[in-house]
Amino acid sequence: MTALWTSAAIANATSGQASADFSVSGVAFDSREIGPGDLFVALKGEHSDGHLHVEQAFSSGAAGAIVSQPVAGPHILVADTARALDALGKASRSRTDAKIIGVTGSVGKTGTKEALYAALDRCSFGKAHRSVKSYNNHVGVPLSLSRMPQDTKFGIFEMGMNHAHELSALTRLVRPHAAIITAIAPAHIGNFPNGEVGIVDAKAEIFEGLMPGGTAIIPHDSPHCQRLRSKAERYADHVITFGFDQGADVRAVDIVxxxxxxxxxxxxLGDQSLCFTIAEAGRHWVSNSLAILAAVRAVGGDLATAGLALAEMSGIDGRGRRHLISLKSGGKATVIDESYNANPASMKATLQHFTSEPCTGQKIVILGAMGELGEQSAHYHASLADDILLSGADTVILVGEDMAHTAAKLEQGLDQGVKMSHAASASEALTEVAKLISDGDILLIKGSNYLGLSSAVSALVSGEY
Structure with a gap:
C-alpha cells in the first residue's frame, strides 16, 4: 500500500526537520482519533496544547508527529504546527490532478458534500475523497486536504464560516474547479453588522479560489441570486443556477x-433531462440534488451514477438520520435526529417536512435554540411559532433560554390539544420526553449543537434514558 506521506515529503512541505525516516497512512490532530500509522499534528490552541498528548498518540500507533518542540519518537520539527498543517494541505492540493469541488452555504453543506462523495466515489471506483464530519474551518480544511491521497480523482471539501474573510482563505487552500453555494439564510447573522447581505458576500468568497475555467453553482430561487452571480462572474468562467423557477439552468420540473x-x-439540465429518486425526504433535498447534478457534470462525473447514489443516500447523524427505537414501556417509536445545527431556514424546512410525516401515534418535537443570531434573535425565535403550529406536532418541548420568545408567541396560538413546555437543558428535555413517548410516536429533535441535544438522541437510541 502506497504511503500517504513520507517523512521527507512532510519535511519538504512544511520546511521542517525530520528526526528519522518514517511514512504515514493518515493524519489527525486529535490524539483520541489516532490510529496505527497516522501522523499526529500537535496543535496549540487557547485552552489546549497537542504536545501534551504526543505520548498518547504514539501509544495509539502514530507513526510520526509534527511538533514545534523535540519529542521522544519520530517527528518533524517545525516553527509553528498550525502553519505546518496549512502547508501540508497546500502541498497535498498541489500534487494531485483530482477535480475538486468546494461546498458552502447556510444549510445543506454536509449532506451535499456526502452525496457528491457517494456519486463520484462510485463512478471513479473508489478514487474520491472528502472532508469527514464537519471539518470545514481553518483547521478542518487543511487537515482534510492533507488526508487526500495523491491518486485521488475527485475531491469534495466542505467550507464553513462565521465571519467575513474566512472563506476567502479556505477556498485559496482548496482551489476548487467547481464551487457550490447551497442556500443563503440568516445563520451567524449576529456576526454581520450589515445583516444578510454580509452573509451573501461572505459565502461568495468561495469563488475567489476557483481554478481557471472554474464553475460557480448558485441557488436561482434565492432573493440574492443576482448578487451572487455578480460576485461569481469575477472569478468563474461558468455560472450555473439551480432551483425550481423557470429560469434556473438546472431545474426540477416534476416532483412526486x-x-x-x-x-x-x-x-x-438544459440539453438533457434526468429522472431519479432521492432517498432523503423534503423539498430542501430536492434543491440540494440539483446542485449536486450541476457539480457532477461540471467536473466530468457520471450523472446516471449520481442519480443512483442519491437513491441510496441514508441520513447523517445529527442531520436527518432516522432511528427506530425500542421503548422501555414497550413498542417502538421513530426518532429523527437533526440535533447538529439549526438556523431559521433549516428550522422552517424541517418543520415543513414534519407536517407530512406519517404517524400512528403522537408527533413530538424537541426544538433547541438557534445560536449566533445577534440582535435579531428574539425576532427569529418568535417567528418559529408559526412553523411549529403548522407542523402537526401534538407536543412541543422547547430547549434553551432564547426559546422563551418562541414560547411566548406559541401560547397565543396553541390549540387546546397541543401541549407545550420549556426545558432549560437537553437532559431536562430528555426526562420530559421519556415520560410521554409511546408506541407509534415520531419524535423530531433539532437545535444548535451547543445545546447538546445529540446526547438526548444517543440516550433514546441506546435505551439509557
Whole structure:
C-alpha cells in the first residue's frame, strides 16, 4: 500500500526537520482519533496544547508527529504546527490532478458534500475523497486536504464560516474547479453588522479560489441570486443556477413522493433531462440534488451514477438520520435526529417536512435554540411559532433560554390539544420526553449543537434514558 506521506515529503512541505525516516497512512490532530500509522499534528490552541498528548498518540500507533518542540519518537520539527498543517494541505492540493469541488452555504453543506462523495466515489471506483464530519474551518480544511491521497480523482471539501474573510482563505487552500453555494439564510447573522447581505458576500468568497475555467453553482430561487452571480462572474468562467423557477439552468420540473419515502424527481439540465429518486425526504433535498447534478457534470462525473447514489443516500447523524427505537414501556417509536445545527431556514424546512410525516401515534418535537443570531434573535425565535403550529406536532418541548420568545408567541396560538413546555437543558428535555413517548410516536429533535441535544438522541437510541 502506497504511503500517504513520507517523512521527507512532510519535511519538504512544511520546511521542517525530520528526526528519522518514517511514512504515514493518515493524519489527525486529535490524539483520541489516532490510529496505527497516522501522523499526529500537535496543535496549540487557547485552552489546549497537542504536545501534551504526543505520548498518547504514539501509544495509539502514530507513526510520526509534527511538533514545534523535540519529542521522544519520530517527528518533524517545525516553527509553528498550525502553519505546518496549512502547508501540508497546500502541498497535498498541489500534487494531485483530482477535480475538486468546494461546498458552502447556510444549510445543506454536509449532506451535499456526502452525496457528491457517494456519486463520484462510485463512478471513479473508489478514487474520491472528502472532508469527514464537519471539518470545514481553518483547521478542518487543511487537515482534510492533507488526508487526500495523491491518486485521488475527485475531491469534495466542505467550507464553513462565521465571519467575513474566512472563506476567502479556505477556498485559496482548496482551489476548487467547481464551487457550490447551497442556500443563503440568516445563520451567524449576529456576526454581520450589515445583516444578510454580509452573509451573501461572505459565502461568495468561495469563488475567489476557483481554478481557471472554474464553475460557480448558485441557488436561482434565492432573493440574492443576482448578487451572487455578480460576485461569481469575477472569478468563474461558468455560472450555473439551480432551483425550481423557470429560469434556473438546472431545474426540477416534476416532483412526486417516492413509494418508500423521499422524492421522484425529473430535472432539466438544459440539453438533457434526468429522472431519479432521492432517498432523503423534503423539498430542501430536492434543491440540494440539483446542485449536486450541476457539480457532477461540471467536473466530468457520471450523472446516471449520481442519480443512483442519491437513491441510496441514508441520513447523517445529527442531520436527518432516522432511528427506530425500542421503548422501555414497550413498542417502538421513530426518532429523527437533526440535533447538529439549526438556523431559521433549516428550522422552517424541517418543520415543513414534519407536517407530512406519517404517524400512528403522537408527533413530538424537541426544538433547541438557534445560536449566533445577534440582535435579531428574539425576532427569529418568535417567528418559529408559526412553523411549529403548522407542523402537526401534538407536543412541543422547547430547549434553551432564547426559546422563551418562541414560547411566548406559541401560547397565543396553541390549540387546546397541543401541549407545550420549556426545558432549560437537553437532559431536562430528555426526562420530559421519556415520560410521554409511546408506541407509534415520531419524535423530531433539532437545535444548535451547543445545546447538546445529540446526547438526548444517543440516550433514546441506546435505551439509557
Amino acid at each position: 413522493p417516492a413509494p418508500r419515502g423521499g422524492s421522484l424527481v425529473t430535472a432539466n
